[in-house]
Amino acid sequence: xxxxxxxxxxLKLGTQKIPVKLYSAVSDRAVRFHILDDxxxxxxxxxxxxxxxGDEVPHEEIQKGYEIEPGRFVIITEEDLEALKPEPSREIExxxxxxxxKISQQYYERPYYLAPxxxxxxxxxxxxxxxxxxxxxxxxxxxxxxxxxGALAGQDGYLVLSTLRNADEVISADELPKPAGRAxxxxxxxxxxxxxxxxxxxxxxxxxxxxxxxxxxxxxxxKAKGHAxxxxxxxxxxxxxxxxxxxxxxxxxxxxxxxxxx
Amino acid sequence: MQFDENEGGxxxxxxxxxxxxLVSVPVNLYPAxxxxxTALRMLGPEGVPLARKYFxxxxxKDLDADQMVRGYEIDKGKYVVVTxxxxxxxxxxxxxxxxxxxxxxxxxxxxxYFERGYFLTPAANSEKAYKLLxxxxxxxGDAGIASFVMRGKEHLVGIFADNGILRAETMRFPxxxxxxxxxxxxKKKKVTPAxxxxxxxxxxxxxxxxxxxxxxxxxxxxxxxxxxxQAKRSNVVKIKGEEPEKSNVIDLMEVLKKxxxxxxx
Numbered sequence: 001x002x003x004x005x006x007x008x009x010x011l012k013l014g015t016q017k018i019p020v021k022l023y024s025a026v027s028d029r030a031v032r033f034h035i036l037d038d039x040x041x042x043x044x045x046x047x048x049x050x051x052x053x054g055d056e057v058p059h060e061e062i063q064k065g066y067e068i069e070p071g072r073f074v075i076i077t078e079e080d081l082e083a084l085k086p087e088p089s090r091e092i093e094x095x096x097x098x099x100x101x102k103i104s105q106q107y108y109e110r111p112y113y114l115a116p117x118x119x120x121x122x123x124x125x126x127x128x129x130x131x132x133x134x135x136x137x138x139x140x141x142x143x144x145x146x147x148x149x150g151a152l153a154g155q156d157g158y159l160v161l162s163t164l165r166n167a168d169e170v171i172s173a174d175e176l177p178k179p180a181g182r183a184x185x186x187x188x189x190x191x192x193x194x195x196x197x198x199x200x201x202x203x204x205x206x207x208x209x210x211x212x213x214x215x216x217x218x219x220x221x222x223k224a225k226g227h228a229x230x231x232x233x234x235x236x237x238x239x240x241x242x243x244x245x246x247x248x249x250x251x252x253x254x255x256x257x258x259x260x261x262x
Numbered sequence: 263m264q265f266d267e268n269e270g271g272x273x274x275x276x277x278x279x280x281x282x283x284l285v286s287v288p289v290n291l292y293p294a295x296x297x298x299x300t301a302l303r304m305l306g307p308e309g310v311p312l313a314r315k316y317f318x319x320x321x322x323k324d325l326d327a328d329q330m331v332r333g334y335e336i337d338k339g340k341y342v343v344v345t346x347x348x349x350x351x352x353x354x355x356x357x358x359x360x361x362x363x364x365x366x367x368x369x370x371x372x373x374x375y376f377e378r379g380y381f382l383t384p385a386a387n388s389e390k391a392y393k394l395l396x397x398x399x400x401x402x403g404d405a406g407i408a409s410f411v412m413r414g415k416e417h418l419v420g421i422f423a424d425n426g427i428l429r430a431e432t433m434r435f436p437x438x439x440x441x442x443x444x445x446x447x448x449k450k451k452k453v454t455p456a457x458x459x460x461x462x463x464x465x466x467x468x469x470x471x472x473x474x475x476x477x478x479x480x481x482x483x484x485x486x487x488x489x490x491x492q493a494k495r496s497n498v499v500k501i502k503g504e505e506p507e508k509s510n511v512i513d514l515m516e517v518l519k520k521x522x523x524x525x526x527x
Contacts, residue, residue, distance in 0.1 A: 044325060075309070
């Protein structure tokens with residue numbers, strides 16, 4: 001079944017405009033739990049209370065405040081929030097382009113597929129051009145009263161727009177000190193590189209499956225029927241200390257495995 | 263905040279072992295992303311910060327954490343209770359660790375897989391093996407791929423060497439992503455080389471060397487308004503007569519620095 005578009009707009013690159021529809025590229029598969037009242041096994045609700053008295057404060061009496069220092073708040077009214085909302089717009093403005101590898105993985109938040117909404121030629125030409133150049137366009141747009149920054153990329157001939165995190169949402173590794181402790185020897189590094197190379201291959205995501213989700217669902221079904229299996233705890237491992245002998249053994253083991261496979 | 267406080271410091275978000283070959287590297291995992299600090303607080307009519315409470319729908323009574331359980335709705339209104347311990351023990355043995363059986367070129371993973379970043383710091387006595395893995399991956403230009411269970415969910419994960427530090431990026435499993443065909447995108451259309459070239463020229467012309475992450479303009483606008491109101495002393499409330507709550511905001515940077523320097527374990 002075809003999905004429903006969640007938003008419609010126009011990609012704007014300079015003077016060029018390409019009409020697009022936006023679809024979530026993510027499909028939620030998480031096992032959904034509810035919080036229950038233990039004694040009644042019934043759903044619970046939330047409300048806001050005065051911490052001292054425990055009295056409920058009804059929705060219309062709640063104010064929002066920004067804490068400027070401990071215990072001091074500036075009240076932000078609904079009108080304030082309304083005025084702070086970004087200008088509504090139907091344009092996804094693409095500014096500069098950068099090499100894909102320049103954007104750290106840390107920034108990517110949520111991907112959307114764009115579909116052509118008329119003018120298929122420009123859509124597919126842009127997707128191909130981005131893919132060929134391995135570059136991504138930095139895009140800005142407003143969707144449902146929120147301003148977004150995103151990366152526009154060509155993915156298998158289609159356009160993908162991923163929302164990006166802001167600068168102050170990401171901690172960069174170069175702000176952090178290098179880990180303490182002794183450095184490995186050159187011999188150890190050479191062996192480790194060799195080991196890593198032996199395990200190198202293509203990224204094949206289809207090799208991975210969420211087995212845990214299946215096990216949780218299986219367990220729930222068994223428990224519902226009244227015979228939940230006993231589950232045991234597992235201990236954690238210790239650090240490897242004699243690195244070079246373990247590396248040598250690892251390489252040896254892999255070589256044997258390859259021979260057997262050959 | 264995503265931390266649990268305990269005596270003697272801050273507990274990592276997750277602790278476990280990275281393995282490659284037969285080498286084990288115990289690590290601690292901390293978030294590499296921060297949530298928006300400017301979230302507004304809910305206040306009562308007098309300006310008292312309010313607390314969010316759960317209550318039972320039938321009785322209207324407030325519930326404490328130990329009066330609540332987690333349930334899966336197996337039938338309408340019928341729930342199966344699942345405990346933390348059960349969720350923890352259900353993790354398949356091999357997913358308790360990050361077992362790097364596969365390495366790929368670090369720039370070969372399509373960005374739509376990436377979900378959220380974490381830093382891994384070496385745990386007790388693992389500094390040397392940790393550095394060894396970082397250096398090998400850095401020099402080979404590789405990232406390690408595995409799957410592991412963290413806090414009740416299995417994640418596909420990419421391990422990257424980043425400035426001497428291991429960074430874990432949780433990724434979506436293939437069935438958590440929809441394909442263009444599933445969404446119903448139109449079939450790819452052949453386009454003329456000239457029209458592709460036209461866009462390539464435009465892209466090249468507007469290319470920059472480096473990526474500059476965006477500032478959070480919405481937060482900046484909010485802070486500006488706060489300053490204005492503060493200067494005019496309008497709409498400022500202070501809780502009277504009581505000590506303000508001690509701030510329990512933990513500085514993630516400090517935690518990470520300590521952890522990397524081998525302190526606070």
